[in-house]
Amino acid sequence: MHSERRKIIKDMLHSKPFVSLNELVELFPDVSSMTIRRDIDYFEQQGEAIKVRGGARSMKFITTSMEEEFPSRMQKNIPAKEALAKKAIELLETGRSIFLDSGTTMMKMASLLPEDRLTITTTGPNIAIELLNKKQTLVNLVGGMLNRDNISVSGTQALRFLEDINIDIAFIVPSGADAQTGLTCGNYSECELKKMIVEKARKIIVLLDTSKLDKSLPYTFCALENISAIITNGTLPRDIEELAVKHDVQIIRA
Amino acid sequence: MHSERRKIIKDMLHSKPFVSLNELVELFPDVSSMTIRRDIDYFEQQGEAIKVRGGARSMKFITTSMEEEFPSRMQKNIPAKEALAKKAIELLETGRSIFLDSGTTMMKMASLLPEDRLTITTTGPNIAIELLNKKQTLVNLVGGMLNRDNISVSGTQALRFLEDINIDIAFIVPSGADAQTGLTCGNYSECELKKMIVEKARKIIVLLDTSKLDKSLPYTFCALENISAIITNGTLPRDIEELAVKHDVQIIRA
DNA sequence: GTGAATTTGAGAAAAGTTCACATAGTCAAT
DNA sequence: ATTGACTATGTGAACTTTTCTCAAATTCAC
Numbered sequence A, B: 001m002h003s004e005r006r007k008i009i010k011d012m013l014h015s016k017p018f019v020s021l022n023e024l025v026e027l028f029p030d031v032s033s034m035t036i037r038r039d040i041d042y043f044e045q046q047g048e049a050i051k052v053r054g055g056a057r058s059m060k061f062i063t064t065s066m067e068e069e070f071p072s073r074m075q076k077n078i079p080a081k082e083a084l085a086k087k088a089i090e091l092l093e094t095g096r097s098i099f100l101d102s103g104t105t106m107m108k109m110a111s112l113l114p115e116d117r118l119t120i121t122t123t124g125p126n127i128a129i130e131l132l133n134k135k136q137t138l139v140n141l142v143g144g145m146l147n148r149d150n151i152s153v154s155g156t157q158a159l160r161f162l163e164d165i166n167i168d169i170a171f172i173v174p175s176g177a178d179a180q181t182g183l184t185c186g187n188y189s190e191c192e193l194k195k196m197i198v199e200k201a202r203k204i205i206v207l208l209d210t211s212k213l214d215k216s217l218p219y220t221f222c223a224l225e226n227i228s229a230i231i232t233n234g235t236l237p238r239d240i241e242e243l244a245v246k247h248d249v250q251i252i253r254a
Numbered sequence C: 001g002t003g004a005a006t007t008t009g010a011g012a013a014a015a016g017t018t019c020a021c022a023t024a025g026t027c028a029a030t
Numbered sequence D: 001a002t003t004g005a006c007t008a009t010g011t012g013a014a015c016t017t018t019t020c021t022c023a024a025a026t027t028c029a030c
Helices: A003-015 A021-027 A033-045 A059-069 A078-090 A104-112 A125-131 A156-163 A188-200 A238-246 B003-015 B021-027 B033-045 B059-069 B078-090 B104-112 B125-131 B156-163 B188-200 B238-246
Strands: A018-020 A049-052 A055-058 A097-100 A119-122 A138-141 A144-147 A152-154 A167-172 A176-178 A182-185 A201-208 A219-222 A229-232 A250-253 B018-020 B049-052 B055-058 B097-100 B119-122 B138-141 B144-147 B152-154 B167-172 B176-178 B182-185 B201-208 B219-222 B229-232 B250-253
Touching: A003 A018, A003 A021, A003 A033, A003 A055, A003 A059, A018 A021, A021 A033, A021 A055, A033 A049, A033 A055, A049 A059, A049 B049, A055 A059, A059 B059, A078 A104, A078 A201, A078 A229, A097 A104, A104 A125, A104 A201, A119 A125, A125 A138, A125 B125, A144 A156, A144 A188, A152 A188, A156 A188, A156 B156, A167 A188, A182 A188, A188 A201, A188 A219, A238 A250, B003 B018, B003 B021, B003 B033, B003 B055, B003 B059, B018 B021, B021 B033, B021 B055, B033 B049, B033 B055, B049 B059, B055 B059, B078 B104, B078 B201, B078 B229, B097 B104, B104 B125, B104 B201, B119 B125, B125 B138, B144 B156, B144 B188, B152 B188, B156 B188, B167 B188, B182 B188, B188 B201, B188 B219, B238 B250
Parallel strands: A097 A119, A097 A167, A119 A138, A167 A201, A201 A229, A229 A250, B097 B119, B097 B167, B119 B138, B167 B201, B201 B229, B229 B250
Antiparallel strands: A018 A055, A049 A055, A138 B144, A144 A152, A144 B138, A176 A182, A182 A219, B018 B055, B049 B055, B144 B152, B176 B182, B182 B219
């Protein structure tokens, strides 16, 4: 029967982005390469893989790596974002109610999230979908008008939606951070929404990759002194650092 | 220079799921196949394509077709669903407020939607994301608890969200349809949500592929007589058909 | 058991891919 | 105009993978 062999191949396809034909032939010495080929054909049919020269690429990895690459102009700093995301994950506690902002950094965080009992509220539909993989988390998607640029909902409906939700820890990614203007973003309704989150959450964790530093955009949603912690790669500008120390804002280096 | 050639190839990759090497070689008679290969390599680097035997598969299509295929057990009847979706699209009118249910049929419909000025409200985050490609449509995503099985939001928050929204035409896909029990689905909160949609929408269009016929699931959200039209492939069972005729429910064959 | 259907194997032919090196064109500075 | 660095492209042989077809083996239902 092929069922066991295919199950193993399927697991491999779920665990790595590429499975080579040779590797499979060695792994299953008692069937011919032709059979393995047919298995690969089968998985291609199933939409689990794509046949490429020398083996198969796992659909799972194709799609999740895509999520990063489509907004292709702005995919700078991916390793940095990943580092921030990892640090952020360390701050999670089982059973808590978490808010995840939208954006690529949060997308990364969502994909790296361990299986854990969490309630996660997010404004990013792509993030919500990513979170469906984590079987133990409860996913709460904020409703509202969807913004093309940042794949994020906002607007009055979104605000009303958030009114009834309690948040223990909110992870927020501003578009700019500056000692004078505080945390800023470029869009009015997004700003209102973030303001509300800041108000409601017990702890605010801000993820700041260096590209955001000393930038200031039209709308301020929060002063630096009101947050609980900053996660950053690189070093913060002197003035931000001083402000943080003065107001007991924890600084975490990724 | 290669820039023009690559631009053309890129457009092709955006317009169809597979571009063959031969096709490209014919299209560009003044460069060698090796050059085309290198172009393909380039697009693979860029994450726009995946090199496969004989050409390249377009990343765009891989990812959007994935959305259908992941709930892989239930991907039956895809051509049928596509036919239904096309018929449904014919019923749209510019400027209207539309509701799209979640599910694979609706996903298909979303991807086939023409560029048009519409306001679309949906319970499917994947559908909302797909709709981001249609630059002219306003996308409204219903918030709420996200259900893993059908990638759909529901729950009390979702109901409240829908309270303030006006809908001209709602496209709904039940899990079962039967003359006695009406339109049914398998999940309580999903049922409540669909009930609300049925109440609020001026016109209800139900998409019924044959796999749903004469099936009845635990929760009824609507009687057959309350809908405006049924789009179906194949033929409806006698009793459903009679009921439809009696209550002026239009029957559209895809 | 028997027959039908499915799964598998083997090997050669066909097709596609890679590689290394040669050639040609581009651009900027001299 | 010349040079040199650089990129883009072409060539053809060596190589690898894939496909194909048909026969053998296995499984399944009755």
